[in-house]
Amino acid sequence: MCEENLKNRTIKGFGWNFLDNVLNRGISFVVGIVLARLISPSEYGLIGIVLIFIAVFNSIVESGLGTALIRKNDCTEDDYNTVFHTNLILSVILFFVFYVCSPLIADFFNEPQLNLLGKVMGCVLIINALSIIQNTILLKKLDFKGKMFISMGSSLTSGVIGITMAYKGYAIWSLVGQQISRQGVYTLLLWIYNHWLPKLVFSWKSFKELFGFGSKLLAAGIIDTTWNQIYQVVIGKFYAPATLGYYTKANEFGSIFSSNLTSVVQSVSFPALSKIQDDLIRLKRGYQKVIKTTMLITFTLMLGMAAVAEPMIRVLIGDKWLPCVPFLQIVCFQMFLYPLHAINLSLLQVRGRSDLFLKIQILKKFIAVIPILLGIFVGIYWMLIGSVITGITAYYINAYYSKPLLNYSISEQVKDILPSFAVSLCMAMSVYSISYLPVKPIIVLCIQIGVGAILQITLCEIFRLSEYLELKSIVLNAIKTQLKLSAILS
Template identity: 40%
Template sequence: MQHVDSLKDKTMTGLFWSLADLMANHGIQFIIQIILARLLLPEHFGIIGMIIILIAISNSIVDSGFSQALIRDQNTSQEDYSTIFYFNLFIALVIYGILFISSNVISTFFGEPQLIKIIRVLSLVLIINSLGLIQRVMLIKSIDFKTITKTGIIAAIISGSITIVFALLGFGVWSLVINILSMQFIQTTLLWFFNKWLPKKTFNRQSFKKFFRFGYKLLLSGLIDTFYNNLFFVIIGKSYSVTQLGFYSNASKLRDNASLAILISVQRVTYPVLSSIREDQKWLKSGFRKIMKTTAFITFPITTGLIAVANPLFTLLLGEKWIPSVIYFQLLCVAGMLYPINAINLDILKVKGRSDLFLLIEIISKTILTILIVLSLWFELGIIGLIGAAVLSTYINLCINAYFSAREIAYTGKEQLMDLLPIYLISISMGIVVYMVGEVLPSNPYVELFCQVSIGVVIYISACKLARVQELNTVYRMIWALVMKIKSALNNTKSMVNRID
């Protein structure tokens, strides 16, 4: 019982700092993105969007699934860490060389000459990231998200400030390149500063084989997932104008700030925690179920609310020139609504060591998505049709993921559906009402947004109380615990200042 209480405390502390990272780090990046959207043109974001798939896939190869394998492992030695560190760095250097040489071909494919220099400079981020992978893994394993939060906030503020200066000086797309590079460089530097670890001069083949046996399947599934997550950037960049790609790119980033940011903040805490209790089937199922329902309670209303307030939100934050992004953003939010649920289902497979099933699911789900994409292109449904294919595949994936995870922890798809359905229906109903309120209000984005958000919050909380949704109390206790931690931190700071005086 003492172990369980200790694990709960550790989880709450980790969740506190993970959510703090979400609100602060992503909040800062969100503000910077808004400023850059007003300073730069859609085509600047479109140019970066053309090569984002290359960077994303390359990062997956550099990691090679070893991060997840290390986090899952309960008896990791310094030799293990050093072996994976050197492998990650070696792969990063190799891929950078390949991208450097291939930059001419890629530029010709998209018909954008300036991509040559951008690829050769931006690809340096792969080497920078590889240097910080082990440091981050060690902090995640110890659920030390306080340090990760500090590095993220500092890096976001400094890199964001540098980027805005370059944008004001007229550097255009290069200011976005500088943003990515400076952000990762500062984060990696700070991770090394706060986490005092240095690799040993050793490379153990047995260590490599041990983690590769689990990690290579995650690598393959990760490559498939990353490729398809960024495939639309390639299709839109090749088939449509760079401006249209810019509209889609910014809509995607704003969606990610909502659904994916929440997912990452919760998932990076829950995965190591669930891994630590994977042998206790009862606790594992109970913990998984609670995580699933609480995540849905937070994610569903946020995404539906964003869909409902998208028009005044874009007008107020980004300006009139970004209005064509609204419909893309709304459809992407429909898909993003289920991203956290799908990902948490897949986490169970990783926790149970079933990377083979993880890979199989990726192949099945992406085969379905490929068919849907081909159909949308065949019938010339345009960008809307492409995003519609992604939305449909997300709901199909939920059925597939729930089926396979249920086999591991005896939490059936029907049970999941019954747990999620009340929150889903309440969120959808709230979103419809909020959208209708916006239609009858005067066309003032400030008034419209304030009224819609206020009414949405009241409706959601009231409906959850009437439906006796337990997660309302769970989230309330979490918020109260976070408030107490903040209060305690402020009191400790005040005491330190008084002692100094």
């Protein structure tokens, strides 16, 4: 595939995937705001506990085989069928494990409701397993347009179900209904759209080949997901359910930008860059562009969110959620390097070094013990601040091990992203100062957003940041293309 064609497909894929996340996360965000006004922080905390185990079990169900399929350029029907049956069998086994363990989970957290909640929510594992191959097929084809409409359909449907149940007084079960219906509708629409049907075929040859790469990603995924959920476990066990609810909501707000942007970049860049994995010059150039443009967006949004946290929480979900403001501000600093972590780790996958991927994840978890101990023995704020420091340390570990694979050093990466950070920090500090205005929160928030946007664009124009100019060029070209198309159609 020629470079220009791959670039165009990647840009289109990024555009559709970005639109997918904006629309669907926007829908989920609005639904979350409505539900937060109808449901108590304690009930959010209980669902947060159940989702800890769902996240860990889902990482086992996926088993790294989906990533192995995306990386493989010549997948066969045997490959697809083998992975499908493996995922499905694992999901059924884990569903029964979760079902049996639900009473033990309820006893551990001293919350009787968790017994029934866990048994019902466990069905998400099987539903998710049915979607993995269908989703992989779309990613390999870079068909993010189709994926966008599928995601939007599931988000709208589940949002209506969740809000309707909440208004009818189902409280915590409205969150359960939203979670299950979202994954269910998403899976159903994938099957309808793809027209791919599994066959009763299982190839040990395919399994050994794909699992050889995917097994290490499986182990790394389990370790990473488990440790990411440990914070919720500590909060759920040693603090009140409402505290976990505040932390869960802060994470939800923080993930709107950082995690979702990372998901967009990874899902587009990984299959695209996998196609040029043997051309190191093009690969490095591609990774530099991805890192610089991604981090400009991330720094802008995450530092900006930290600056507007208090009026945003007051306006969107009410004063009863104000205790989550400091959580959110710390989470923003914790998450703003997340895309950089993921991009460096993605390089290891593109280059086929899943063994090194696993080694790094294990090493980082030893460091991550420190903030967890702080949360148990000192306090929740010390745990979150410690996670920011360990996150910076973890980035250096990721970059250190990825350097030999692409000759892209830590100093080069820092040099590439430092201008974006400096500009975004200046913007965020200016925006935060506006929060002291003695006016209504909604007016403060509107002023902060307007000033922040104008100031960030102005600073980027003054300093002529290359990543900003790249994004500006892509957006202007997209607008011109759309205008030409509209003119032709009219």
